[in-house]
Amino acid sequence: MSLTILSKQAFQDFVARILADYRVAGPTSKDGGYIFEEIHDPAELCMDYPTTLLPPKKFLLPTREVLFKYTRQNGGVLKDAPEPPPTVILGVHTCDLHAIQLLDTVFCSGHFDIHYMNRRKKTLIVSIECLNPCDEHSFCKSMGTLTADEGYDLHLTDLGDRYAVDVGTQAGEQLISKYATTKAADKEDIQLLNAVISAKWPKFPYRLDFDVSELPSILELSMKSSLWQELGDRCLACAACTNVCPTCFCFDVKDEVELNLVDGQRVRMWDSCQLDEFATVAGGHNFRASRALRQRHRFMRKGKYILDAHKHLGCVGCGRCARACLVDITPVGVFNELYRQQEAGS
């Protein structure tokens, strides 16, 4: 870690300067809430935001993207997708930072996904330390995502009239030295930073009734829990939970045809394991036909399957699914109930 100081005015200037060379995205206010959005003016940013409706994932894995274009003329020709623009994402909270690290692992290992990788390679992440809990649904402290020691290029901590900037990578170092006017952190800055960080930790509650390291084994022993049927009876299969999730990466692929019926494009879009047709094959057989089994699959993914496969938990405790759910299915509620059932049973 190396530390430097950026005044709030210098931060505005920094954003104004990178806007000339980068697509810049960050938290902005909209209809009483907050979203990640491409900005064109530093004044649009709301760096002190509780949470956003959608995570910044959409800049790395867009809701909809063209994989390639095709034409059926001359025996058929395929054309690659256009190059993504260099991008800076500002104001990423540490929960979302952990989620991006999972996405990096998924798409940049095994069979490499160059569509994701090409965007990721051109994306710089400027994260920001959360100093207050966003609301009653977040449980980042329980999931170990209230802080992050990697995954960012620059990391900001709000010290009132200035930011402490932690440089995470060489790319971050180059960005800040080229576009920002900084000053070295002095003794007073570091004392203030320590005081701010020390004051923040007690404000965040633990919401899980057990240590997160127990989550995979709790889930493994919960395959036959009666809770899944209760969730299935309530679930509307609307897929809001997976649509707002920073770690969900499942997708569908479809062809779109131009009106000339000769040209077209293959498009990838977000999909959801909560939808009825997700595991349905041609001919109509559905391998996960009930909402109960689909809810079980979702929570198993979040707390166990993804961890087993990718060494990162599939849930970062951001609470977005809990906020989005119309029938109050929450990960904190589910995980704690499974723990309670096991304690009662043993």
Added chain:
Amino acid sequence: MVAIASYPQTKVYPNTEQDIYLPYFAEIVDIRPMTALEKVFTIELPKGMSLGHRPGQFMEVSVFGIGEAPISISSSPSRSNGTFELCVRKVGDVTTALHNLKPGDKVGLRGPFGRGFPYENFRGKDILFVPGGLGLAPLRSLINQVLDERAHYGRVIILYGARNPGELLFKDELKAWGERDDVELHVTVDRGDETWTGNVGVVTTLFKHISIYPRNTVGITCGPPVMYRFVLMEFFGKGISEGNIYLSLERRMKCGVGKCGHCQINNVYACQSGPVFSYREIKGLEEAL
């Protein structure tokens, strides 16, 4: 600047230009109608290309403008000479579009994907094949591979069931297999018709016709989802061990490369770890059967 510790190197991403989602074009050189619903397509690979597949693997087949679907390879590696075969049932959008194509038309291809049958491990053993319906399509690849290197294997027993005589696939090959001394073929249909003189009943009713030495027998099955647990009971009833039972499972393999999520069986991506599994590998998976 206060240097507390040196920051990590900028993250290095794997350097690749290869797009795993980009198909290549290949030409359909022959189409053989098989039943009212199934056709066999012979596809010629671009010059110099070899599919290099293993029986049990599948291809992602594109009809541009309609989409892409996973289809098991029906021909054996032993008979692939720059071409391969797909036996396709007209059941969804892509397969219906495939059925409307003519020889000379092109399709998009990705693959082969997945884990096929470890047939080298079956050498020296008796093999009991139990295909049901369209399940013969992937198993035909393995059956012909085994028959083309027949001396390496013990007995070859095939128990094949279809719903009615009109739905029997590869009838000419069934006839040829039935005429061989070194293949024991039993065929049944769920419902016969006025011309049918053979067995009537579901495929599991054929097990009573055979006796085997289970210690040296590999049991292999593929068919509609409902079939597996009944065939497994027959395998166990004959004394075949869990590790010697192989199943090819159908799932919605959309991407073929372990990303899109549709083919998951609990935590297992069928497109990567399957579609061929030994029973021992999947017996702990709630969602497998």
